[in-house]
Amino acid sequence: MKNIPELFGSMVFNDRVMRDRLPKDIYKALKKTIKMGQHLELDVANVVANAMKEWALEHGATHFTHWFQPMTGVTAEKHDSFITPDGNGNVLMEFSGKELVKGEPDASSFPSGGLRATFEARGYTAWDPTSYAFIKDGTLCIPTAFCSYSGEALDKKTPLLRSMQALDKQAMRILKLFGNEDVTRVLTTVGPEQEYFLIDKEMYLARPDLIYTGRTLFGAKPPKGQELEDHYFGALKPRVSAFMKDLDEELWKLGISAKTKHNEVAPAQHELAPVFSTTNVATDHNQLTMEIMKKVADRHGMACLLHEKPFAGVNGSGKHNNWSLSTDTGKNLLDPGETPYENAQFLVFLTAVIKAVDEYQDLLRVSVASAGNDHRLGANEAPPAIVSMFVGEELEGILESIESGSVYHGAEKVQMEIGATVLPHFAKDTTDRNRTSPFAFTGNKFEFRMLGSTVSIAGPNIILNTIVAEELRQFADQLEKAKDFKAELQKLIKKTIKEHKRIIFNGDGYSAEWEKEAAKRGLLNLKTTPEALPTFISKKNIKLFTQHKVYTESEMRSRYEIMMENYCKTIHIEALTMIDMVKKSVIPAVLGYENELMSLVSGKKALSVSCSLEENLLDKISRLADCMYQKLGVLENAVLGADEITDTQELGTYHREQIFMNMQNLRETVDELEAMVSSEYWTLPTYGEMLYSVL
Numbered sequence: 001m002k003n004i005p006e007l008f009g010s011m012v013f014n015d016r017v018m019r020d021r022l023p024k025d026i027y028k029a030l031k032k033t034i035k036m037g038q039h040l041e042l043d044v045a046n047v048v049a050n051a052m053k054e055w056a057l058e059h060g061a062t063h064f065t066h067w068f069q070p071m072t073g074v075t076a077e078k079h080d081s082f083i084t085p086d087g088n089g090n091v092l093m094e095f096s097g098k099e100l101v102k103g104e105p106d107a108s109s110f111p112s113g114g115l116r117a118t119f120e121a122r123g124y125t126a127w128d129p130t131s132y133a134f135i136k137d138g139t140l141c142i143p144t145a146f147c148s149y150s151g152e153a154l155d156k157k158t159p160l161l162r163s164m165q166a167l168d169k170q171a172m173r174i175l176k177l178f179g180n181e182d183v184t185r186v187l188t189t190v191g192p193e194q195e196y197f198l199i200d201k202e203m204y205l206a207r208p209d210l211i212y213t214g215r216t217l218f219g220a221k222p223p224k225g226q227e228l229e230d231h232y233f234g235a236l237k238p239r240v241s242a243f244m245k246d247l248d249e250e251l252w253k254l255g256i257s258a259k260t261k262h263n264e265v266a267p268a269q270h271e272l273a274p275v276f277s278t279t280n281v282a283t284d285h286n287q288l289t290m291e292i293m294k295k296v297a298d299r300h301g302m303a304c305l306l307h308e309k310p311f312a313g314v315n316g317s318g319k320h321n322n323w324s325l326s327t328d329t330g331k332n333l334l335d336p337g338e339t340p341y342e343n344a345q346f347l348v349f350l351t352a353v354i355k356a357v358d359e360y361q362d363l364l365r366v367s368v369a370s371a372g373n374d375h376r377l378g379a380n381e382a383p384p385a386i387v388s389m390f391v392g393e394e395l396e397g398i399l400e401s402i403e404s405g406s407v408y409h410g411a412e413k414v415q416m417e418i419g420a421t422v423l424p425h426f427a428k429d430t431t432d433r434n435r436t437s438p439f440a441f442t443g444n445k446f447e448f449r450m451l452g453s454t455v456s457i458a459g460p461n462i463i464l465n466t467i468v469a470e471e472l473r474q475f476a477d478q479l480e481k482a483k484d485f486k487a488e489l490q491k492l493i494k495k496t497i498k499e500h501k502r503i504i505f506n507g508d509g510y511s512a513e514w515e516k517e518a519a520k521r522g523l524l525n526l527k528t529t530p531e532a533l534p535t536f537i538s539k540k541n542i543k544l545f546t547q548h549k550v551y552t553e554s555e556m557r558s559r560y561e562i563m564m565e566n567y568c569k570t571i572h573i574e575a576l577t578m579i580d581m582v583k584k585s586v587i588p589a590v591l592g593y594e595n596e597l598m599s600l601v602s603g604k605k606a607l608s609v610s611c612s613l614e615e616n617l618l619d620k621i622s623r624l625a626d627c628m629y630q631k632l633g634v635l636e637n638a639v640l641g642a643d644e645i646t647d648t649q650e651l652g653t654y655h656r657e658q659i660f661m662n663m664q665n666l667r668e669t670v671d672e673l674e675a676m677v678s679s680e681y682w683t684l685p686t687y688g689e690m691l692y693s694v695l
């Protein structure tokens, strides 16, 4: 049995290590930088760098890297060794403060959406001391932000840090109004629950679609899917259990507090949840978690699939973004609290979130839009593409009574006067029943459930933080001017509930009635990525981000280009993979089986033996094969057709309507054929084989 507290964070240059290894004044200066985001002087950086290097060498590291998160959605690293020649044919192991605080990777091959002209393609990476350095595979990794030389963000971390600052600033204004003198900062916290699939590595390697696109582009339904619901929370199979144990340890070493693990609904599907942390750290940790999941799976002879929809017909994978606000004194601002005063403050933050979600439904939808997630949102397993909020009956009753000024008919009948009456306590189980809501209040946090399993949580949290910052700004503007604070507060909360309660929906988000009802309420229903993305650069949204200094307008336009381009590229690669697989394995399988049937027919005919089975089968398969071939041609033409389009939005729509739709069409016929062709000829692993491959 390993000593877990000793193991935990053993590969992290964390606070404990810093305190142990840095001179007191340096430690203090560094802490100040971490806490207040202040500039780090070079002489301080030099001492920190040296201590880091000594620590890293003791832990077996030979290299260092600035670890960053470009717009590709995955992390990037370029390793440099600590080696420096000493002039006498020997080497020293060196690492300077300059190397710690700033890196200059040649960044011309990362997506920039036109932000950098190619002649100034260099970007730089800057240390983010709020996320601890760590050792991975013998390399000291320094979490960094990635910018162009003119200061434009080229990554996901920079705007995330900016959005946390924006929210801090506005939330502090509200807290000041309520007289919180001891608080100096407000942080956002996130706990992302991560879903994934595990299949046998041999199966994975036999499916080019999984290798190139992360999902199966074909596959007839297996006789058994998830209908028995016997997998959810089921006992862990030995191989899975061994994987999870190993994964936990790897994550713990990196200071990632992996906490919960269980089987999910679909066969071969699982989930991992960490204990929440500040958004910035949670984002870094989630990126690392996904990377390490794949690595550990490989070690166990399995492949970890993080795609949102690896298999049609069974549930896809998502990520629940549990989000809250907390003070540096440790108080959760979405906790209703016990006193009328705490309740009133809670209601300000709650209604700010309600208003934010209603006014920026489009942005929340954009934040989870991807080709992969289009398979989930709106299908009968994930929240719909319509953004709405669940607050639970009890809280809804309270909001209603505040709005109408009437008596609250809950457990206690009280007139809701903000700042005077105590809210009843919400037990978690009264707020956590509805699993179909895209955005649910769960007692002391919100759970945003529309995220796909692969997405970096940076995007959704940048948006969440910024939209809530904006509402808090409006609230603070109004309340700071008030002569009678309590009366103004009551008025503000009442008005906000009245104007934005349409976003609250406590019913079944999967039902067809909700789609109709939501349309009646005027809620957006942006079904696909190409429909959703253009709303990102609407006037309203550009004003929001520029006002809070989270994005400049050009950064937004470049991000829009990158997001749509990513969408089109994904569909393009899927289409090419599909075409290739049909030609290289599906057609040969069909022809082989047809050939066998044909020789049976002619052989039997020569003997005057009945051969209606063979003839019937052959006829059906031939017709289907012709149909498949025709659909293949249509898809090939559709792919070529994209070359003629230059407009970004048009290109997105084209990929959805012409290419993706024709892929679906082709798949249908191929899946029918799979169900008829002998498994002797069908070389691709089947759904049944893949989903039940790990024992």
Ligand code: ADP
Residues within 6 Å of the ligand: 189, 190, 191, 192, 193, 273, 274, 275, 276, 277, 322, 323, 324, 325, 332, 442, 444, 445
């Ligand atoms: P489930 O949604 O599966 O019922 P929980 O609601 O208990 O599970 O927790 C899910 C995630 O929410 C965990 O990662 C947990 O750490 C996180 N969480 C709990 N409190 C907060 C908070 N104040 N801020 C952010 N995340 C939180």
Ligand code: MG
Residues within 6 Å of the ligand: 193, 320, 447
């Ligand atoms: Mg959850």
